[in-house]
Amino acid sequence: MENAYLPIPVKVGSIFAESEDRMLKTLDLLFLNKEDEENFKFMPGQFCEISVWGKGEAPFGIASSPTERGFLRFTINRAGVVTTALQYLKEGDELGIRGPLGNEYPVDSFRGKNVVIIGGGFAFTTLRALIKYLLASRKDFKDITIIYGARNPGMLLYKDELKEWERRRDLKVYITVDEGSEAWQGLVGFVPTIVEKKAPSPEDAFAVICGPPIMIKFTLPKLTSLGFSPERIYTSLEMRMKCGIGMCGRCNIGKLYVCRDGPVFNVAHLQSLPQEY
Amino acid sequence: MKKISKKGMNEFIQSLMADYAVFAPVNIDGIFSFRPICNFQQIDRDYQNSKKPPKEVFFPQSETMFEYKNGKVESTEKVTRKRLLLGIRPCDARANLLLDHVFGGQAYKDLYYTNKRDNSIIMGLGCSQPLSSCFCTSFGGGPFSTAGLDVLLIDIGDRYVAQVVTDKARQVLTGKFAEATRQEVELAEKIKSEAEKRIKSRVEMEGIKDKLDEIFDNPFWNRLSEKCIGCGVCTYLCPTCHCFDIADEVVDSEGKRVRNWDSCMFPLFTLQTSGHNPRPTGKERMRQRIMHKFDYFVENYEEPACVGCGRCIMNCPVNVDIRNALQEILKT
Numbered sequence: 071m072e073n074a075y076l077p078i079p080v081k082v083g084s085i086f087a088e089s090e091d092r093m094l095k096t097l098d099l100l101f102l103n104k105e106d107e108e109n110f111k112f113m114p115g116q117f118c119e120i121s122v123w124g125k126g127e128a129p130f131g132i133a134s135s136p137t138e139r140g141f142l143r144f145t146i147n148r149a150g151v152v153t154t155a156l157q158y159l160k161e162g163d164e165l166g167i168r169g170p171l172g173n174e175y176p177v178d179s180f181r182g183k184n185v186v187i188i189g190g191g192f193a194f195t196t197l198r199a200l201i202k203y204l205l206a207s208r209k210d211f212k213d214i215t216i217i218y219g220a221r222n223p224g225m226l227l228y229k230d231e232l233k234e235w236e237r238r239r240d241l242k243v244y245i246t247v248d249e250g251s252e253a254w255q256g257l258v259g260f261v262p263t264i265v266e267k268k269a270p271s272p273e274d275a276f277a278v279i280c281g282p283p284i285m286i287k288f289t290l291p292k293l294t295s296l297g298f299s300p301e302r303i304y305t306s307l308e309m310r311m312k313c314g315i316g317m318c319g320r321c322n323i324g325k326l327y328v329c330r331d332g333p334v335f336n337v338a339h340l341q342s343l344p345q346e347y
Numbered sequence: 348m349k350k351i352s353k354k355g356m357n358e359f360i361q362s363l364m365a366d367y368a369v370f371a372p373v374n375i376d377g378i379f380s381f382r383p384i385c386n387f388q389q390i391d392r393d394y395q396n397s398k399k400p401p402k403e404v405f406f407p408q409s410e411t412m413f414e415y416k417n418g419k420v421e422s423t424e425k426v427t428r429k430r431l432l433l434g435i436r437p438c439d440a441r442a443n444l445l446l447d448h449v450f451g452g453q454a455y456k457d458l459y460y461t462n463k464r465d466n467s468i469i470m471g472l473g474c475s476q477p478l479s480s481c482f483c484t485s486f487g488g489g490p491f492s493t494a495g496l497d498v499l500l501i502d503i504g505d506r507y508v509a510q511v512v513t514d515k516a517r518q519v520l521t522g523k524f525a526e527a528t529r530q531e532v533e534l535a536e537k538i539k540s541e542a543e544k545r546i547k548s549r550v551e552m553e554g555i556k557d558k559l560d561e562i563f564d565n566p567f568w569n570r571l572s573e574k575c576i577g578c579g580v581c582t583y584l585c586p587t588c589h590c591f592d593i594a595d596e597v598v599d600s601e602g603k604r605v606r607n608w609d610s611c612m613f614p615l616f617t618l619q620t621s622g623h624n625p626r627p628t629g630k631e632r633m634r635q636r637i638m639h640k641f642d643y644f645v646e647n648y649e650e651p652a653c654v655g656c657g658r659c660i661m662n663c664p665v666n667v668d669i670r671n672a673l674q675e676i677l678k679t
Contacts, residue, residue: 073424074455075412075593075604123415124597127604128620150620166420283623310619312593315455318609319590320616322635325643330454344563344638347625 074315077121077166078106082159083141090224093148094192095157096133098141099167110170112136114177114199115306115334118169119314120144120156128152129311129329132170133195135202142167145195145227171314172333175200175278175304184213186270186298188289190261190281191220194227196306197280201235208240215270219246219261219285223254244268262288265296272297278304290337300338307333307340307347323347348535349509349520350527356507359523360387360433367431367468370404372397381432390434395478396656400586401435402446405463408583412459412593414603424458430467431519438483438656440471440495442586448648449589459606468519470509471496475538477546480657482670485550488654490542501535508535550670551677552641552651558676559642563634567679571672572633574665579610581659581667582636587652590616611635637672 079102088094101107114135119127128150134143148157159165177200185204189197197218204211216235220226226245236243246257246264257264261281270277277298279286286305293303309321309328316330324344326332351359363369364385373382374391380399384390399408413422443464450460474481474490483489493499497516500507508527511517527535562568582588592609595602609616612632618624626632644652653669660668 073422073458075424075457075459076420076422079420121604124595124602126595127593153620308619309625310617312591315457316452317449317455317457317589317591318593318606319611319639320609322639322643324638325646346631346635 074168075313077119077127077168078110079103080142080165080167082161082163082165084161085157085159088145088192088227088229092157094145094225094227095148096143096145096227097156097159098134098143099165100141102164110142112170113174114203115174115196116170116172117196117314117333118142118144118167118171119311120152121166121168122152122155122159123165125155126152127168127312129171129314131196131199131306131333133198135199135206137203137206143198145192147192168314172329173331175306175334176276176336177203180204180276181210183211184215184271184273184275185211186215186275186277187217188261188265188277188279188281189216189218190285191225192227193281193306193308194218197278198228198231200278205241212274213242214240215242215244215268217244217246217261217264217268217270219248219259219264219281221248223247223251223256242268242270260288261285262292265289265292269296272299272302276302276304280306300341301336303337304334305337305340307335309333309347348527348532349511349524350506350531351509351524352506355523357387359521360390362521362523363431363519366429368428369431369433370401371433381435392434395476396436396439396474396658398584398658398662400442400584400656400658401432401439402442402586402589404430404432405443405460405467406446406450406589406591409605409607410459412604412606414601416601424462426462426466428466430463432467432469434472434500435469436474436656437471437490437492437494437496437499438474438481438488438654439586440469441483441486441488441492441654442495442656443469444495445587445644445648445650445652445654446589468497468515469495470498470500470516473499473501473539473542475502475542477542478657478661479548480660481546482548482550482655482657484543484546484655485548485552486651486653486655490546491539501538503531503534503538506531508532548670550655550673552673554677555641555651555673556645558679559638562676562679563638565679567675568630568634571637571667571675572629575612575629575633575667576665577612577614577629577632578664579612580662580664581669582610582612583608584658584662586654586656586658587640611639637669637676641673 080099083098083100312318316327321328379394379397381401450457499510640652
């Protein structure tokens with residue numbers, strides 16, 4: 071068995087500031103060894119521990135889909151020691167990743183169904199991976215609805231892709247901001263309100279929701295009143311993590327470790343766990 | 348049953364050092380712990396049990412996981428020498444079996460731990476004089492339990508009677524061990540049963556888990572955590588606690604990744620970078636410690652993560668007694 075604590079060597083392929091305040095940056099990482107790249111089999115929803123040599127490690131959801139070859143994408147908010155170091159890396163800088171870790175969105179059970187994807191803020195990363203994955207075999211899924219909100223237009227992730235998705239006729243895309251600007255012509259309003267207004271049908275549908283806890287808290291009742299059962303709503307949790315493999319003991323909710331048994335949970339399952347997250 | 352004189356034991360230990368890294372009880376400023384020794388004279392037998400649990404032989408308090416220089420990683424999980432762990436108590440030997448569940452899991456193995464475990468032989472020492480804080484019998488253990496041991500030594504005065512538990516041990520015990528006589532075996536049995544009688548403290552475990560399932564939101568946890576100062580000694584000295592932190596240490600371009608014991612009793616343990624903390628006060632942290640040991644661990648591995656060694660009771664600066672806590676839980 072391989073040592074699960076040893077990072078795989080990668081380098082920065084590109085680095086791009088997503089938001090106007092430059093606090094959110096997207097890094098595309100490239101594998102240094104072809105073999106590592108071939109062995110790295112992942113699915114949307116999984117995460118990696120990224121090592122910055124000398125600074126430490128932190129967990130990040132994978133923002134690219136396995137259907138996009140050649141790079142691994144992460145979007146990182148500058149908050150602590152590791153994220154700050156990550157944001158000032160240059161193209162070609164070497165770092166390490168461990169993964170893929172955790173479980174995935176249950177894409178197989180989405181096949182032949184309608185999928186409603188609801189995101190808020192910079193938690194949109196693994197949802198991007200999911201959307202790209204679904205689009206890569208678009209005909210396997212029925213209606214796909216995307217509702218995505220950010221504080222203001224500048225804080226939206228993946229702006230070019232959002233425009234592209236809005237133009238597609240096989241997607242329903244609702245982008246909203248808490249506070250508009252003069253140039254903003256889209257929706258204004260909090261995510262729960264937009265969900266209520268656009269009222270995606272629960273018929274034959276699954277919902278995936280990912281965002282700040284406060285958004286999830288107010289969106290879940292809206293989904294419930296639209297008729298989504300908790301078994302059909304999935305979300306992804308965040309916790310402080312170190313090992314990523316269920317041993318260091320800090321990310322548990324009851325008997326489950328978010329790193330190993332999550333981060334993706336269906337809401338019915340979450341409701342059965344101790345409310346401590 | 349085998350036997351060996353105490354003098355013979357010293358010679359035996361010395362002879363093992365050619366092939367094994369020997370870990371034995373050492374007294375450093377009155378604090379006993381299991382350390383690598385190079386001479387049998389370093390051993391101090393004047394202990395009831397070590398202050399630090401012998402889990403550190405397999406799961407050190409601080410351990411380098413790998414070193415790196417200019418991005419080139421050199422790992423340290425390989426074990427170069429076999430280990431012989433001498434003189435640990437049966438409670439601590441059982442604790443290692445519980446740690447095996449965590450570090451030797453199905454999906455992932457912690458090679459730093461499992462490599463050391465797989466390359467070790469453990470010669471335990473029966474507990475002739477258990478303390479008032481000992482409650483190993485509440486968890487199916489006992490002062491002379493052989494679970495997790497390769498050999499159990501029983502001190503019968505000027506010599507030891509040795510109960511060989513595993514085949515692995517048979518290969519190690521040399522000609523210095525002779526067959527024990529009937530009298531010697533009987534004396535060992537007598538010491539054993541007297542020691543068992545001395546363990547008066549017993550915690551009723553029946554129903555604890557079911558009760559814990561019900562009382563997550565009970566105000567009981569406020570009361571229980573009221574006097575706790577969050578020093579974490581109960582977790583550091585616990586032979587079954589396995590939580591750790593991972594950190595990088597660096598000088599110029601050379602660095603290492605180190606893991607250190609950590610504790611669920613500290614607020615930083617779960618504090619997220621955003622400022623959110625799922626266990627913000629002592630109440631949640633005390634609840635986590637008890638729940639983990641007597642509820643979550645039972646769900647995952649079908650036995651509680653406690654062996655009744657009593658270290659948390661002996662060393663708590665404010666006299667939190669886990670036995671009382673368990674009793675109160677049943678009454679809640």
